Amino acid sequence: MMEFLLRLICLFSFALRTLAIWQTPNLAFSETPGGLKLGGTGSGPTIVIDSKDWPGVTRAGNDLANDFGLVTGTKGKLATSTSGLTNTPVIIAGTIGKSPLIDNLISTGKLDVSAVKGKWESFTTQVVPNPTDGVASALILAGSDKRGTIFALYDISEQIGVSPWYWWADVPPKRKTAIYALPITKTQGPPSIKYRGIFLNDEQPALTNWVRSAAGFGSYNAAFHAKVFELLLRLRANYFWPTMWASKFYVDDAKNGPLADEMGIVMGTSHTEPLARADKEKVKPWDWKANQAGLKKYMQDGATRAKNWETVWTMGMRGDGDTASPTLDAKQLVDVIAFQQGALKSALGVQDLRGVPQMWCVYKEVGGYYQAGMKVPEDVTILWSDDNSGNIQRLPISSEMSRSGNFGVYYHFDYVGDPRNYKWINSIQLSKTWEQMHLAHQKNATQIWIVNVGDLKPLELPISHFLDMAYDMSKFTSSASTDPWLEAWATREFGAAVSKGTAEAMATYGKLIIRRKYELLNLNFPYSTVNYDEAETVLGEWQALEVKAQKLYDGLDAETQIAFFEMVLHPIMAGRVVVQVYINAARNKAYAAQKRMSTNILADDVKKTYAQDAVIQKRYHSLVNGKWNHMMDQIHFGYNNWQDPASNSMPSVQTIGTTAPSTGIMGVSVQNSAASTPGDAAPTLPSIDPYTPENRTIDIYAKGSGTVDFTITASVPYIKVTPSSGTLTYPSGVSDIRAIITVDWTLAPKDTTTKADITIKPSKGTSATLTLPITNFAVPPSFTGYVESNGAVAIEMHRYTSLNPSSGTSLSIIPNYGRTASGLTLNPLPSSPLTPSTAPRAIYTFYALTTAAAAKVSVYLPPSFNVDPSSPLKYAIAIDDGTPITVTPVPSSTLGSMPGGWSESVINGARIVSSNVGRVEKGEHRLSVWLLEGGTTVQRLVVDLGGVKGSYLGPGESGWVGRGR
Ligand SMILES: *[C@@H]1O[C@H](CO)[C@@H](O)[C@H](O)[C@H]1NC(C)=O
Numbered sequence: 001m002m003e004f005l006l007r008l009i010c011l012f013s014f015a016l017r018t019l020a021i022w023q024t025p026n027l028a029f030s031e032t033p034g035g036l037k038l039g040g041t042g043s044g045p046t047i048v049i050d051s052k053d054w055p056g057v058t059r060a061g062n063d064l065a066n067d068f069g070l071v072t073g074t075k076g077k078l079a080t081s082t083s084g085l086t087n088t089p090v091i092i093a094g095t096i097g098k099s100p101l102i103d104n105l106i107s108t109g110k111l112d113v114s115a116v117k118g119k120w121e122s123f124t125t126q127v128v129p130n131p132t133d134g135v136a137s138a139l140i141l142a143g144s145d146k147r148g149t150i151f152a153l154y155d156i157s158e159q160i161g162v163s164p165w166y167w168w169a170d171v172p173p174k175r176k177t178a179i180y181a182l183p184i185t186k187t188q189g190p191p192s193i194k195y196r197g198i199f200l201n202d203e204q205p206a207l208t209n210w211v212r213s214a215a216g217f218g219s220y221n222a223a224f225h226a227k228v229f230e231l232l233l234r235l236r237a238n239y240f241w242p243t244m245w246a247s248k249f250y251v252d253d254a255k256n257g258p259l260a261d262e263m264g265i266v267m268g269t270s271h272t273e274p275l276a277r278a279d280k281e282k283v284k285p286w287d288w289k290a291n292q293a294g295l296k297k298y299m300q301d302g303a304t305r306a307k308n309w310e311t312v313w314t315m316g317m318r319g320d321g322d323t324a325s326p327t328l329d330a331k332q333l334v335d336v337i338a339f340q341q342g343a344l345k346s347a348l349g350v351q352d353l354r355g356v357p358q359m360w361c362v363y364k365e366v367g368g369y370y371q372a373g374m375k376v377p378e379d380v381t382i383l384w385s386d387d388n389s390g391n392i393q394r395l396p397i398s399s400e401m402s403r404s405g406n407f408g409v410y411y412h413f414d415y416v417g418d419p420r421n422y423k424w425i426n427s428i429q430l431s432k433t434w435e436q437m438h439l440a441h442q443k444n445a446t447q448i449w450i451v452n453v454g455d456l457k458p459l460e461l462p463i464s465h466f467l468d469m470a471y472d473m474s475k476f477t478s479s480a481s482t483d484p485w486l487e488a489w490a491t492r493e494f495g496a497a498v499s500k501g502t503a504e505a506m507a508t509y510g511k512l513i514i515r516r517k518y519e520l521l522n523l524n525f526p527y528s529t530v531n532y533d534e535a536e537t538v539l540g541e542w543q544a545l546e547v548k549a550q551k552l553y554d555g556l557d558a559e560t561q562i563a564f565f566e567m568v569l570h571p572i573m574a575g576r577v578v579v580q581v582y583i584n585a586a587r588n589k590a591y592a593a594q595k596r597m598s599t600n601i602l603a604d605d606v607k608k609t610y611a612q613d614a615v616i617q618k619r620y621h622s623l624v625n626g627k628w629n630h631m632m633d634q635i636h637f638g639y640n641n642w643q644d645p646a647s648n649s650m651p652s653v654q655t656i657g658t659t660a661p662s663t664g665i666m667g668v669s670v671q672n673s674a675a676s677t678p679g680d681a682a683p684t685l686p687s688i689d690p691y692t693p694e695n696r697t698i699d700i701y702a703k704g705s706g707t708v709d710f711t712i713t714a715s716v717p718y719i720k721v722t723p724s725s726g727t728l729t730y731p732s733g734v735s736d737i738r739a740i741i742t743v744d745w746t747l748a749p750k751d752t753t754t755k756a757d758i759t760i761k762p763s764k765g766t767s768a769t770l771t772l773p774i775t776n777f778a779v780p781p782s783f784t785g786y787v788e789s790n791g792a793v794a795i796e797m798h799r800y801t802s803l804n805p806s807s808g809t810s811l812s813i814i815p816n817y818g819r820t821a822s823g824l825t826l827n828p829l830p831s832s833p834l835t836p837s838t839a840p841r842a843i844y845t846f847y848a849l850t851t852a853a854a855a856k857v858s859v860y861l862p863p864s865f866n867v868d869p870s871s872p873l874k875y876a877i878a879i880d881d882g883t884p885i886t887v888t889p890v891p892s893s894t895l896g897s898m899p900g901g902w903s904e905s906v907i908n909g910a911r912i913v914s915s916n917v918g919r920v921e922k923g924e925h926r927l928s929v930w931l932l933e934g935g936t937t938v939q940r941l942v943v944d945l946g947g948v949k950g951s952y953l954g955p956g957e958s959g960w961v962g963r964g965r
């Protein structure tokens with residue numbers, strides 16, 4: 001009974017929620033005053049679409065009719081007129097100016113479309129009484145144009161509980177017993193970005209082999225594209241670049257071109273495929289100088305072939321195979337574009353190209369031509385590219401603002417090339433996508449956003465996020481928008497019960513993966529196996545994340561588990577496996593050097609974990625009876641250059657013999673030292689103080705087979721080591737014990753630095769005596785802020801003391817940004833240049849326990865570019881009232897070439913710039929930060945007071961005292 005009641009309550013609360021992400025709800029799932037019943041168990045709506053309307057509208061209407069069936073068990077029907085529709089729920093959908101049915105309602109004053117008429121891709125939905133004879137009331141969906149109406153139809157689908165990903169990610173429809181339209185007027189559009197879409201690319205092996213086999217399409221034909229286009233429209237996108245490694249969109253299936261146009265997808269082609277032609281159709285030689293007639297015919301034929309279909313025409317050209325053409329320079333490129341514009345005019349039969357969307361992508365060497373002053377016709381949209389790694393290279397600057405073709409951005413969630421391919425699973429930090437695309441939007445690059453999504457399937461989440469921003473950036477003005485968006489996304493896909501946990505998990509995933517892509521983990525293995533317990537801590541974070549995701553998964557019903565596995569648990573689990581393999585392979589080497597017997601345990605762990613990779617892949621391939629077989633086939637282990645190796649390979653591991661050294665079985669090591677004693681000289685422990693954030697530990701371990709007991713004693717009574725004794729046994733027992741040191745600070749000598757000895761005595765063999773430096777200074781009780789430990793202060797950006805707005809802009813925190821915690825950025829962009837005296841200032845407070853003669857502040861930035869070359873990224877820092885030190889962190893570079901330090905910063909997910917700040921006395925200090933140019937974002941600050949050790953992420957966040965945050 002209790003359970004039954006609880007279930008009822010659950011049903012009721014879900015009944016009130018519609019599932020469209022951040023769109024105004026106009027439906028309800030229980031009877032509401034004035035609500036018009038649209039459907040439910042046993043009754044489906046009739047969706048009336050005039051036969052004169054766009055065929056794509058009828059097609060989407062048909063999808064909506066089916067979606068009612070998925071949700072309530074009773075499908076809707078399609079009709080072309082309202083005659084005979086008494087006593088049945090009616091939805092009338094149509095395009096203003098194209099649907100006589102809708103135009104009639106407007107002319108008779110029953111429908112007001114003034115809010116959307118004439119606008120791009122907009123719609124209004126209203127409940128209208130007596131729309132036509134015999135119909136008492138109907139829900140009217142009126143689109144300003146073809147896609148406006150299509151988006152209105154899919155908006156209903158999403159609200160009733162059919163995810164755009166219902167097919168592509170197996171999201172189960174959310175069952176309902178009744179669906180009502182609320183008596184409110186809703187309007188949506190126009191979208192923030194005019195043309196927004198995806199590029200399917202780098203499609204071999206996974207996508208192509210899936211298309212050929214498991215999916216049953218056979219090739220990149222119209223049946224395949226119908227699935228892609230439907231997904232895009234449900235995601236409110238409108239633009240598509242097709243696969244091109246081995247396919248020819250318009251040729252492979254003659255139905256492809258007409259299908260896109262019918263469904264309402266605007267076709268484009270990649271930056272290297274001019275005038276709607278495929279790379280694989282290119283004439284030979286592909287050389288404007290040697291074969292101009294051939295190239296001209298190729299381009300003219302492309303314009304002619306696609307002239308009847310909505311297209312954003314790709315202009316310009318590159319050399320063969322997407323490389324720089326050795327015989328083409330800026331002057332000739334101008335000729336190419338002039339010819340292309342002529343070809344378009346003649347194919348389309350127009351005098352000028354106003355209203356004909358054209359795009360020219362400034363990619364690689366072409367950037368150099370543009371920077372050198374190459375003139376581009378102003379009706380051509382200039383598409384700025386990122387660096388293929390998610391960092392936009394250039395954005396519109398003030399002198400370019402008046403171009404009628406405006407600007408756009410070509411972005412990457414997948415790439416084949418330098419520094420290394422990333423095309424296996426999702427490796428995108430959403431808050432970083434927000435940071436870059438929000439900047440693009442603020443700088444008015446709003447005509448086109450296109451993102452390279454590789455095989456599509458692994459990138460469901462970043463695709464949804466990118467397209468939601470492109471549709472309505474007004475919902476994403478806050479730098480804290482990503483996490484609430486994630487929660488709304490998780491609610492739609494998996495339900496409200498797990499939405500918060502899922503959002504947290506994917507925000508954490510973003511932080512872990514931005515540190516280093518999977519393919520790059522074996523390039524100078526990044527994490528320190530010695531300092532700050534870094535490698536182990538990172539592994540622990542991945543493992544904890546997987547535990548969290550697994551718990552969420554376990555709480556879901558079996559249907560939802562499939563979708564959750566595909567989009568959340570799989571990337572976390574598969575990612576953890578790769579990280580564990582590389583981290584434990586690195587630890588295995590470090591342990592071998594210390595002659596720890598657990599070297600062999602780690603070797604086994606690497607082998608066992610590596611074997612899990614294939615198991616997880618198999619599990620993915622067996623989902624839904626093999627529906628996704630071949631997805632995630634991409635090689636991801638064992639890269640040694642940018643290109644993927646022929647097969648996965650496990651990193652090498654070592655094993656060591658079991659003969660104990662003459663000093664006995666016992667060995668001892670401590671943090672921040674590679675030494676193993678006895679044998680090596682006994683290391684000094686890192687010092688401990690009341691604010692040390694991490695535990696001080698001693699590792700005691702077996703260096704040979706057998707058993708040994710040990711005891712641990714400290715030379716002073718206020719130091720406790722836990723455990724104080726133990727037994728090591730190898731191979732059949734506990735081979736490693738980690739002891740934790742704690743200090744009773746009330747008994748330790750105050751206001752001084754001292755030392756104590758800790759002795760580990762084995763029952764047989766040589767003892768080890770370690771020195772522990774102790775610093776026992778107290779910060780004043782009134783102090784709030786970070787406290788130095790071990791000569792370092794590591795600051796996360798969200799723990800500021802103050803953020804002062806100034807000059808019409810503010811410093812804002814981006815939660816879950818960067819490699820460790822959060823980002824600091826200017827939002828909104830300043831309207832005029834800033835200096836430390838005019839810019840908003842962030843203050844971070846810290847307390848130095850000792851005096852540093854020559855302190856240094858390291859600022860951790862993302863690998864961003866100077867998107868406005870005349871106003872490079874810039875910040876200033878100062879300690880206390882010191883003169884601000886102004887820094888332009890990114891060296892200037894020619895457009896299309898990468899700035900100095902680029903490769904390292906992209907590999908590391910951070911660019912670290914250090915400034916000397918001189919002497920810092922013991923006591924309280926303010927570290928001020930000013931961001932002086934839009935797009936400058938900081939993800940971490942480390943003050944080196946003389947003790948910072950080499951590591952990848954820097955010291956762990958420092959201890960914090962005083963008021964919490
Ligand atoms: C972007 O366009 C808007 C509207 O035209 C304008 O007010 C704003 O100043 C532009 N932004 C920039 C950075 O130029």
Ligand SMILES: *[C@@H]1O[C@H](CO)[C@@H](O)[C@H](O)[C@H]1NC(C)=O
Pocket residue numbers: 693694695740
């Ligand atoms: C320190 O050790 C305690 C006791 O084992 C443990 O609960 C805690 O999580 C450790 N803290 C860190 C930062 O590792």
